[in-house]
Amino acid sequence: MGRAPCCDRSGLKKGPWTQEEDELLVAYIKKHGQGNWRTLPKNAGLERCGKSCRLRWTNYLRPDIKRGRFSFEEEETIIQLHSILGNKWSAIAARLPGRTDNEIKNYWNTHIRKRLLRMGIDPVTHAPRLDLLDLSSLLKPAAAYYPTQGDLDTLRALEPLANYGPDLLRLASTLLAAPTHASTAEQQMLLPWLIQAQQMSQAPPQHATAADQFMQTGSACQQMPGLVHASSAQQQHQEHMVACSGYAQLPAGYVDSQFDFVPPLMQMVSDTSNCLQWSSTVTSSNNNCNVGSGVSTPSSSPAAGRVNSASTTTFCANASNIVDAIGADAAGLFDMQLSDLLDVSDYM
DNA sequence: AACGGAACCAACCGCTGTTCA
DNA sequence: GTGAACAGCGGTTGGTTCCGT
Structure with a gap:
């Protein structure tokens, strides 16, 4: 839509606030509270637009503002x-x-x-x-890795989580970013898990199991069709992250129980038969595209995952099954349109 | 001391989402 | 259902301060 800024009206002051203006604004809000920002300046005797008053109050004058350096x-x-x-x-x-x-x-x-x-x-x-990164490591010969039958069995067992995990992360992060839909308590429930899962996705275990490594290899293959083995680059990526970031510490002993802390959201999903249908569909669509390339990629990022429109439809339709499956307990979390919940543009 | 560039941050601008007549 | 009014958000700007030469 877009409207002309209210400050364009003649006679309204712009620029830095004076102490006198601050005192007028604080005194008015203390007496009347934060009401209609449009009428506030006139009532408070300020030659400012309401927008400017709101900004000054929320960013500077509010009594609960903590000033000084960030810890x-x-x-x-x-x-x-x-x-x-x-x-x-x-x-x-x-x-x-x-x-x-x-x-x-x-x-x-x-x-x-x-x-x-x-x-x-x-x-x-x-x-x-x-x-x-040393991209030459991506070009290692395809025959460099021969999985054992055990690797394949383990992979098969973990396949569903490997495929819909990123999408659940995205789902949860979307919920967190939608405070009008999810209550504070619900967000508080999701946030710790999301941060933990995010850490794991950024810095996988340093002594991962064969299944983990194989899953990573499979994931890399989905992102780069034609490349069978990319674990070297992946490992380089992980080591780089751990060495550089300083914020990717993992919980001790997490490696062999990485699904122990699966939160209610994921647990509810994994308990349903619907999720199997969904995961298998996503898996098949993943053959040619990278669904939900990672929650760590904000929507503004040009590196966000891309899929074709057909797989987008499939994903949304099956995500709907998840919502249905989770049921009334989480109804509050999902009290919104799926099209709103899932940032579809990320998948286009 | 003077100057110029970098760093910082308050404030503005333009847009979107929501509400309401 | 529609559009105007409004609140709020994220990106950007421009003035001020800091720091190195």
């Missing part, structure tokens, strides 16, 4: 949340008490973003920059 913990939290939520500054700010979206956005652009770039990490995707 190490806050910085780590921002990085983790950004890897999940992308540039959803307001959503990130909602999880950092006392910090505003503007402050976090500024801090990201001036400090964190540059730091990640120096470390060779793409601040958009949170993955190592491909131009810094």
Whole structure:
């Protein structure tokens, strides 16, 4: 839509706020509360537009604002949340008490973003920059790896999770980014798991099982049809992440029980027969495309996964089965249109 | 001390989503 | 159902401060 900014009206002041203006605004809000921003400036005796007043209040004058440098913990939290939520500054700010979206956005652009770039990490995707990797390792001969029958059996058993895991991550992150749909309590339930899963997806176990390694190889093959073996590059990627990021610490002893902490969301899904139908469909569509290339890729990223329209339809239709299967317990979480819930544009 | 570039951050701008008549 | 009004969000700008030469 887009409307002309209200500040364009003649007589309204722009630019830095004076102490007198601040006092007028604070006094008015203390007395009347935050009401109609449109009428507030006139009632408060301010020559400002309502938008400017709201911004000044929310970003500077609010009594609960924490000022000063960001702590190490806050910085780590921002990085983790950004890897999940992308540039959803307001959503990130909602999880950092006392910090505003503007402050976090500024801090990201001036400090964190540059730091990640120096470390060779793409601040958009949170993955190592491909131009810094030794891509020649991707070109290893296809016959370099011969899986055993045991590997194949294990892979077959884990296949469903391997395929719909990323999509569940995406689903959960979408829910977290939709505060009007999911309650705070529900988001609090999802967030720790999402961060943990995100860490795992960025830094897989250093002494992974054969099945893990084989799954990774399979995943890489889906992303690069024609390349049978890409685990070397993958391992390089992982080591790079662990060495550089400093925020990818894994829970001790997680390796052999990586599905132990599967949260209710995933558990409910895995318990249903619908998920089998869904996972198998996604698996088949994955043969030619990369569904949900990773929750760590914000929608703005050009590196986001791409699929054709047919597989998008399949994915959405079967995701609907998941929602049905989860049932009334999670109804609040899914009280929205699927088209809204799933950022379909990511898959186009 | 003077200058220029980098870093920082408050504020603005343009857009989207929601509400309501 | 439609469109205007409004609130809020994310990207960008521009003024100020810091720091190295």
